[in-house]
Amino acid sequence: MLEFAQAPQSNRRTLFVDVILPLAISRNYTYRVPFEMNDHIAIGKRVVVQFGKSRLYTAIVAGVGELAPEKYEAKYIIEILDNKPIVTERQLQFWHWVAEYYMCNEGEVMNAALPSALKLASETKVTLNKEYEFDKTLLNDKEFMITEALDLQPELTISDIVKLLGQKTVMPVLKSLFEKNIIHISEEVSERFKPRRKTFITLHPSYNNQDNLRELFEILERRAPKQADAVLAFIKLSRQQKTVTKAELIEDSGAGDGSIRALIDKEVFIAEERAISRLRYDEDEEAISTFTLSDVQQTALEDIQNQFASKDVVLLHGVTASGKTQVYIRLIEAVIATGKQVLYLLPEIALTTHIIERLRIYFGGSIGVYHSRFNDNERVEVWQKVLQGEYKVILGARSSVFLPFQDLGLIIVDEEHETSYKQYDPAPRYNARDAAVYLANMHKGKVLLGSATPSFETYYNARTNKYGLVELNERYGGVQLPLIEVVSIAAETKQKTMQSHFTSVLIADVQQAIENKEQVILFQNRRGYAPVLMCRVCAYTPKCINCDVSLTFHKHTGKLHCHYCGYKEDSPSICPACGSTHLEYKGFGTEKVEDELSVLMPDARLARMDLDTTRSRNSLQNILNDLEDKKIDVLVGTQMVAKGLDFADVTVIGIINADSLLKYPDYRANERSFQMLAQVSGRAGRRGKQGKVVIQTYDPSHRVIRQVIENDYADLYSTELEERKGFNYPPFYRIINIDIKHQNPEILYNQAEYLANELRKHFGERVIGPEAPLINRIRNYYIKSIMLKFERENTSMAKAKALIRETITQFQTTKLSKGSIVQPDVDPY
DNA sequence: AGCACGCCGACT
DNA sequence: GTCGGCGTGCTC
Numbered sequence: 001m002l003e004f005a006q007a008p009q010s011n012r013r014t015l016f017v018d019v020i021l022p023l024a025i026s027r028n029y030t031y032r033v034p035f036e037m038n039d040h041i042a043i044g045k046r047v048v049v050q051f052g053k054s055r056l057y058t059a060i061v062a063g064v065g066e067l068a069p070e071k072y073e074a075k076y077i078i079e080i081l082d083n084k085p086i087v088t089e090r091q092l093q094f095w096h097w098v099a100e101y102y103m104c105n106e107g108e109v110m111n112a113a114l115p116s117a118l119k120l121a122s123e124t125k126v127t128l129n130k131e132y133e134f135d136k137t138l139l140n141d142k143e144f145m146i147t148e149a150l151d152l153q154p155e156l157t158i159s160d161i162v163k164l165l166g167q168k169t170v171m172p173v174l175k176s177l178f179e180k181n182i183i184h185i186s187e188e189v190s191e192r193f194k195p196r197r198k199t200f201i202t203l204h205p206s207y208n209n210q211d212n213l214r215e216l217f218e219i220l221e222r223r224a225p226k227q228a229d230a231v232l233a234f235i236k237l238s239r240q241q242k243t244v245t246k247a248e249l250i251e252d253s254g255a256g257d258g259s260i261r262a263l264i265d266k267e268v269f270i271a272e273e274r275a276i277s278r279l280r281y282d283e284d285e286e287a288i289s290t291f292t293l294s295d296v297q298q299t300a301l302e303d304i305q306n307q308f309a310s311k312d313v314v315l316l317h318g319v320t321a322s323g324k325t326q327v328y329i330r331l332i333e334a335v336i337a338t339g340k341q342v343l344y345l346l347p348e349i350a351l352t353t354h355i356i357e358r359l360r361i362y363f364g365g366s367i368g369v370y371h372s373r374f375n376d377n378e379r380v381e382v383w384q385k386v387l388q389g390e391y392k393v394i395l396g397a398r399s400s401v402f403l404p405f406q407d408l409g410l411i412i413v414d415e416e417h418e419t420s421y422k423q424y425d426p427a428p429r430y431n432a433r434d435a436a437v438y439l440a441n442m443h444k445g446k447v448l449l450g451s452a453t454p455s456f457e458t459y460y461n462a463r464t465n466k467y468g469l470v471e472l473n474e475r476y477g478g479v480q481l482p483l484i485e486v487v488s489i490a491a492e493t494k495q496k497t498m499q500s501h502f503t504s505v506l507i508a509d510v511q512q513a514i515e516n517k518e519q520v521i522l523f524q525n526r527r528g529y530a531p532v533l534m535c536r537v538c539a540y541t542p543k544c545i546n547c548d549v550s551l552t553f554h555k556h557t558g559k560l561h562c563h564y565c566g567y568k569e570d571s572p573s574i575c576p577a578c579g580s581t582h583l584e585y586k587g588f589g590t591e592k593v594e595d596e597l598s599v600l601m602p603d604a605r606l607a608r609m610d611l612d613t614t615r616s617r618n619s620l621q622n623i624l625n626d627l628e629d630k631k632i633d634v635l636v637g638t639q640m641v642a643k644g645l646d647f648a649d650v651t652v653i654g655i656i657n658a659d660s661l662l663k664y665p666d667y668r669a670n671e672r673s674f675q676m677l678a679q680v681s682g683r684a685g686r687r688g689k690q691g692k693v694v695i696q697t698y699d700p701s702h703r704v705i706r707q708v709i710e711n712d713y714a715d716l717y718s719t720e721l722e723e724r725k726g727f728n729y730p731p732f733y734r735i736i737n738i739d740i741k742h743q744n745p746e747i748l749y750n751q752a753e754y755l756a757n758e759l760r761k762h763f764g765e766r767v768i769g770p771e772a773p774l775i776n777r778i779r780n781y782y783i784k785s786i787m788l789k790f791e792r793e794n795t796s797m798a799k800a801k802a803l804i805r806e807t808i809t810q811f812q813t814t815k816l817s818k819g820s821i822v823q824p825d826v827d828p829y
Numbered sequence: 830a831g832c833a834c835g836c837c838g839a840c841t
Numbered sequence: 842g843t844c845g846g847c848g849t850g851c852t853c
Contacts (some may be wrong), residue, residue, distance in 0.1 A: 019853090021852095021853095023849095024830065051830095052830090053833070053852085057830095069853070072853060176830090819848085
């Protein structure tokens with residue numbers, strides 16, 4: 001519970017606050033501050049407010065004023081949760097920008113920004129008021145149940161009570177119990193995030209004396225050999241590391257908890273329980289960085305620093321394995337030396353222990369890590385430490401742009417072209433790379449974008465001098481680029497040398513690699529076994545009942561899965577339409593590749609890495625560990641294998657079917673394919689050995705494949721750019737997509753036509769569509785897309801967005817709009 | 830987002 | 842004749 005200092009009685013001002021609620025509602029709401037909280041209210045603090053009939057929410061104070069709302073009576077704030085603001089004013093300004101730029105609500109931004117533990121009103125704790133006697137017979141059933149439960153368990157959370165009563169609206173009951181003075185309601189922020197505690201063991205100082213120690217051993221070895229083992233293990237461990245925990249000691253010595261306790265009782269060991277950070281880092285690794293940059297790296301580093309003098313954003317265009325990370329480390333060191341913070345953004349998938357450990361070696365305890373595989377307590381801990389300036393460097397995925405930085409000197413966006421920087425569902429549909437540019441600007445800091453295959457938008461900005469540009473064209477340590485061999489599937493099919501989906505060339509290379517005890521990665525950008533099941537007699541294809549997609553067969557479940565809504569059904573053995581038993585699997589995914597390879601190479605150790613095998617918390621790390629420990633010969637996977645894999649013994653990469661990438665119906669398909677292929681290829685071969693990439697395709701002469709072989713990004717860029725120019729696409733134009741959804745396709749048609757026409761009144765030819773997207777129904781909602789293209793030059797996007805917003809709002813007030821969902825997506829991917 | 834108020838089908 | 846389905850609108 002917060003204590004409220006006695007406010008001076010003369011201070012009879014009435015304060016009102018505007019709060020952001022964690023909901024998708026379009027404005028902020030005004031609450032009245034109870035007089036006694038006047039001295040404690042502040043922007044950026046969390047408050048508990050009642051919103052609607054019975055719901056309590058954690059809201060963020062976005063403004064404080066003295067003006068009473070005229071049209072309604074403001075409700076009172078129930079409680080202030082923080083002694084100090086947990087959101088900075090700069091963050092609120094950032095939230096506001098994100099909401100404006102990406103056309104969503106501040107509440108939605110708040111939801112994406114705050115770890116949920118900081119906004120759970122339902123974690124509020126309820127305890128009995130022990131000083132108060134009451135007559136249980138006067139209570140109603142529900143009140144009685146709660147007090148009974150509190151007799152058994154001293155503390156209940158709101159969610160416990162929801163479960164207990166089996167209903168969601170528990171606030172009225174609690175309110176009545178509270179008013180009867182029977183319970184306390186508290187939100188103990190500081191206690192909610194229990195620090196992790198561990199027992200540390202030290203040796204009693206008297207055993208620093210060798211004679212005493214020897215004597216101890218003699219006694220123990222005779223009477224309690226397990227205890228002797230424990231002491232021995234302690235001595236060994238304490239030589240290797242500064243601190244020894246009880247758990248480590250038990251594990252290392254093989255002695256039981258009892259033996260350790262006996263030694264503690266004998267005062268041989270001293271036990272001390274200490275809070276430790278959940279975010280482990282080994283204190284012993286305070287090693288100082290000793291690597292030296294190559295001349296090329298050094299030049300790049302100086303070049304970047306020079307360009308920062310005149311440019312806020314610099315693109316580091318460096319080929320794979322050119323040692324960008326080392327350049328980053330030097331840059332980070334330089335920035336934190338000035339006392340400022342650094343944010344190092346990486347795509348989620350690349351945030352492996354590998355890179356984390358590597359950076360911890362240099363930055364020890366001043367580096368924090370933030371990504372979605374962290375649980376909520378860990379995230380709150382990072383939040384607090386960033387807020388207090390304890391962390392100087394944050395290594396994180398896209399959502400870490402929302403951390404409460406104090407003074408950001410630099411943001412590094414590695415692999416800036418990655419589409420995973422863009423969030424699509426739910427809103428805010430933001431791109432962390434672009435948001436980072438704004439964020440850095442607010443802090444008067446710099447941004448370094450890094451990529452081997454920059455996005456065209458970024459490269460365009462660099463070429464037109466909006467961004468600085470530094471090139472790093474040499475692989476670090478003289479590692480050669482991989483040899484790329486393109487193999488025609490058509491030709492091998494004709495020669496009958498294909499074995500299922502593998503060409504003879506790929507098979508030979510895989511076998512050779514396994515013989516050499518090297519590793520292989522096979523890339524197939526589709527998960528599951530077969531994406532389509534088709535009846536050979538009547539051509540019937542099972543489709544999802546909720547979406548407009550055919551169902552993918554998954555062998556491990558034996559079911560047909562929908563990759564859009566998660567629907568599953570049993571795979572039929574006879575055609576449901578004509579009764580034929582001739583059902584055929586068309587196409588293939590990672591599961592089938594793995595399956596067929598296991599038949600062709602029964603002795604090879606195979607593993608698969610895709611969404612299905614990495615869903616649980618540690619499974620990704622397990623696969624990576626197995627790969628590192630060389631327990632895997634061949635890894636089959638989707639795009640995941642292109643990212644975050646960095647293993648020295650992978651010498652062969654196989655692209656099972658490049659056409660699936662190249663044929664994608666999207667104006668970015670070529671850009672994407674190049675990025676994908678270049679990135680996967682970059683995984684092949686490291687120090688000392690040239691790697692090999694086998695690209696299997698029906699179209700070996702495809703322009704993009706040629707550009708990949710020649711590693712000619714510049715050529716790709718110039719050819720693609722011409723086409724983009726012709727069709728008014730980025731980087732020359734900015735796109736805003738408006739998806740409109742409805743359960744009824746006819747109503748949707750009318751709604752989409754109406755909305756598009758309204759938009760045309762303002763934007764004319766810039767409005768394209770409505771068109772049905774490739775998949776025109778997902779989760780029972782039909783979809784139409786309206787695309788708006790705006791010239792990059794001389795367009796006020798702020799004004800355009802305001803007009804779009806206005807048009808949508810106007811549409812939503814018409815009867816026609818009933819039942820529709822309108823979702824703007826700014827700079828879509 | 831949640832919840833209430835409000836208008837049409839299968840039950841005591 | 843009521844209980845209850847979920848469709849729309851409001852929440853400071």
